[in-house]
Amino acid sequence: MSGPLVGIKVLDLSRVLAGPYCTMTLGDLGADVIKVESPGGSDDTRHWGPPFQNNVSAYYLCANRNKRAITVNLKSEKGRQIIKDLAKQSDVLIHNFKYGTMEKWGLDYDSLKSINPGLIYCGITGFGKTGPYKHLPGYDFVIQAMSGLMSITGTEESGPMKVGVAISDVLTGMNAVIGILAALNERNQSGLGQSIDLALFDSQVSALVNAASNYLVSGKVPKRLGNEHPNIVPYQTFKTKDREMAIAVGNDGQFKRMCSAMGLDSLPSDERFLTNEKRLENRKVLTSILSDAFQQENASHWQSLLNQAGVPCGPINDMKAVFDEEQIQARNMLVEVDHPEAGKVSLVGSPIHYSRTPVSVRKHPPMVGEHTEEVLKELGLKEYEINSLKAEKVI
Missing domain, CATH: 3.40.50.10540 (Crotonobetainyl-coa:carnitine coa-transferase; domain 1)
Incomplete structure (x- = not known):
């Protein structure tokens, strides 16, 4: 053992x-x-x-x-x-x-x-x-x-x-x-x-981590933002030509690489989007620009480009897609065990x-x-x- x-x-x-x-x-x-x-x-x-x-x-x-x-x-x-x-x-x-x-x-x-x-x-x-x-x-x-x-x-x-x-x-x-x-x-x-x-x-x-800290520091009660992030932009889901995907840009370098990969080279130098603080202030404008761009191609196209650029992104998987992922198999995150009543049972590893x-x-x-x-x-x-x-x- x-x-x-x-x-x-x-x-x-x-x-x-x-x-x-x-x-x-x-x-x-x-x-x-x-x-x-x-x-x-x-x-x-x-x-x-x-x-x-x-x-x-x-x-x-x-x-x-x-x-x-x-x-x-x-x-x-x-x-x-x-x-x-x-x-x-x-x-x-x-x-x-x-x-x-x-x-x-x-x-x-x-x-x-x-x-x-x-x-x-x-x-x-x-x-x-x-x-x-x-x-x-x-x-x-x-x-x-x-x-x-x-x-x-x-x-x-x-x-x-x-x-x-x-x-x-x-x-x-x-x-x-x-x-x-x-x-x-x-x-x-x-x-x-x-x-x-x-x-x-x-x-x-x-x-509650940062959500609680945001309130304790600012005194402002947080609002529901859906899939958007209260402190980072762009950090949310976007609709593509065929499905939605998640984009998680955590710093200025990633933002520049994302824009370059998407052919949006002017955005990083735009005064409205120079820093994360600026992007937060202009969330609606930036989100609108990116939403239009993402809808021009399928999710797999964007995922390939952004992965190559080192920008965190991924598809929104349902349960079947999760357990079909090669990464799940490689990490032994799906295991089987024999049960005397249920038979062969699949469990999360x-x-x-x-x-x-x-x-x-x-x-x-x-x-x-x-x-x-x-x-x-x-x-x-x-x-x-x-x-x-x-x-x-x-x-």
């Missing part, structure tokens, strides 16, 4: 996307991840669809590979004891229950650190453990709305729009990975674990490419409770004890 996290044990009590995305990433990196659900399955994404592949949800498949799955009734004392026994042997525990739930069950950080002082305990909630919103539930869509992201997404005509994927969940999952890896590194020095308090709301607000300890897809996204007996036997339970727990509906 390869991967930089081989030997790290992760107890995953999360569901839906933010937590599972985090633990899938840890699993991709080699960690042994145990996914915990209630008997019968409690990860809502197992039922989100269509599409399904042989009754297995595509949504569930996207964030759950490289895990083992067990079922445990956390509302029972015996079930909670199983979690405590697993936590005692784990390096990391992650959950996304609402504020107060883990405390009610006696599975909060203070309770578990007494039996495992080295435990890294990551709790993901909508709004964190402090502040007036700490008791509120948080779904990605609501977070996109409240964080200001929707206010700057779309056009003035369209009104506020959400991003095409649950980006607040994905960002929070990535922040969870960062927080966990840093805490594991610190534990190498101190020998102690710690708790990590992660909120979807915080993660999304932190990701990991974007992390190590030179010595490569990421690998070792396990299919597990079925409900697929590894319950295996994991409990590793805890030392006998067959008759496992059967008794089944009869009592603890597992």
Whole structure:
């Protein structure tokens, strides 16, 4: 087995996307991840669809590979004891229950650190453990709305729009990975674990980056610009003769090379377009000139010319076009895994490419409770004890 996290044990009590995305990433990196659900399955994404592949949800498949799955009734004392026994042997525990739930069950950080002082305990909630919103539930869509992201997404005509994927969940999952890896590194020095308090709301607000900074510096509330950029021109989509494409001119040199490639040699010396600041002031005029020019040829023509000139550009791909891209194949960003119920499943590969300890897809996204007996036997339970727990509906 390869991967930089081989030997790290992760107890995953999360569901839906933010937590599972985090633990899938840890699993991709080699960690042994145990996914915990209630008997019968409690990860809502197992039922989100269509599409399904042989009754297995595509949504569930996207964030759950490289895990083992067990079922445990956390509302029972015996079930909670199983979690405590697993936590005692784990390096990391992650959950996304609402504020107060883990405390009610006696599975909060203070309770578990007494039996495992080295435990890294990551709790993901909508709004964190402090502040007036700490008791509120948080779904990605609501977070996109409240964080200001929707206010700057779309056009003035369209009104506020959400991003095409649950980006607040994905960002929070990535922040969870960062927080966990840093805490594991610190534990190498101190020998102690710690708790990590992660909120979807915080993660999304932190990701507003330049949009937030523009407001904090100027005091001006940003408007929706559609595919245009608030700070750079030209940095947007343009219609060509056959389709739209994206143009991203980030500096004056690129602007000059773009104009030269397009036969618009007079533009860079035009007083209105000499600098990016000038181009921002005269956005409408410049955009009109470029729009007329781009519509004279097909997108492939412009892409070839601009690529040769070193100007960032690209087609607007749909999903089929994305996974038909040669670059996707070359980077192993499309992988396949055999699933006992769904059959051969196609998954998006990991974007992390190590030179010595490569990421690998070792396990299919597990079925409900697929590894319950295996994991409990590793805890030392006998067959008759496992059967008794089944009869009592603890597992």
